[in-house]
Amino acid sequence: LRKLAKRRELEEWETDLQLALCDLTRDRVAELTRKAEQAKQIVRGREFYDADKLEWAINVFREVTSTISLVYAPARICMPPMETDLSYKIYVSSEVLDAVQDTQVNVYRDVFEHILKPAIAAEQPDVIGISIVLQQQVFSTMTFCALIKQHFPDIHVTIGGNTVTRLRDVLPTTPDLFALFDSAVVYEGETAFLQLVEAVGAGRELANIPNLIYRDASGIHTSPLTYAEDMVSLPPPDFTGLPLERYFLPDRILPYLATRGCYWGRCEFCDHGEGYTAGYRTKKIDQIIEE
Ligand code: SF4
Structure with missing residues (x-):
């Protein structure tokens, strides 16, 4: 930005960015790092259920990601929510x-x-x-x-x-x-x-x-071939090797699909069926309980 400023007048957002980067001292980065570690502990522990502490942790994540965004400007790195914007159109x-x-x-x-x-x-x-x-x-x-x-x-x-x-x-x-x-x-x-x-x-x-x-x-x-899974013969998902303890949650939550498709399938606005080649299928109740 300094080099750019020698060639032309900076735009307003570039000046704001330059000022924000000047504020980003080593002490500021150290403070953010310390707060981020504390926030991670909160969202991974029982303090997650304390609304004030959770809100503090989420605001720290926002502060950290907006600071990281400065380096990638004009991209906006966001978490939460997961809405990182690289300033490009996604479906082109x-x-x-x-x-x-x-x-x-x-x-x-x-x-x-x-x-x-x-x-x-x-x-x-x-x-x-x-x-x-x-x-x-x-x-x-x-x-x-x-x-x-x-x-x-x-x-x-x-x-x-x-x-x-x-x-x-x-x-x-x-x-x-x-x-x-x-x-x-x-x-x-x-x-x-x-x-x-x-x-x-x-x-x-x-x-x-x-x-x-x-x-x-x-x-x-x-491929001219399509295949829809037989739910009864599918094993449960295997999460071996995933670092589940690193997720930002106090309790382990795993996705498990006992059914696929929709038994109703009549809502005009819904495109759920677009993801499948076959209709509604389910595992057996005993199998679901056992898994
Ligand atoms: S919205 Fe879609 S998935 Fe939900 S009941 Fe209607 S058709 Fe089924």
Whole structure:
């Protein structure tokens, strides 16, 4: 900003940013770090249930993320709520591609460099799968996909999840975006992902895997096969290896789907069924209790 100020007059937001950065002394950063540690303890312990303490902790998180945002201006890093704004449009593929390459606003490039890259280098996986459950995760996912392919070109990168399922018609028409990853699992993913991992491991072709969109040297292909899971034969989810103690919650909360689809399915405004190829299915009551 100092260099910029020598060339032209700074805009108002740039002047505000410069002043805010001047206030960010080492003492201020040390104070924020101390408060952040205290806030983390609150949200992970019984003090979570003390409304005043919880509010204090949440305000500390807001203070910390708005301070981090200064470095990535004009991006706005937000938590909570999870509404980080990189100042790009999420459903325009050219904007997503620009955001991926933007070293100024894209905080996820640094997350990759400092956290994911060393972890991937240590583990050396053959396949990495990333779920996009919420549209807010598109930028982080596409950034991670691009950087994984750049630094570890031999790893097969696949994306999946609800948002990917809803983009199933668009993905094959956006080769520039699809170049960031190798395949996309749409609809329910358990069987498709297992078959994908087995095929990649055995060096087999991917054409016969259900619910899969993939690319090879000849282009992007959509599998003609679809598969809906049989809920009764699905095992319960396995959370082994997840650092559950690091979530910002005092009690362990795990997602568990005992049913899929909607038994009613008649509300005109609802697009829940778009995520499935089959109707309502449920596990058996005894199975649910046991699991
Ligand atoms: S809103 Fe959708 S998911 Fe809910 S009952 Fe209606 S159709 Fe089913």
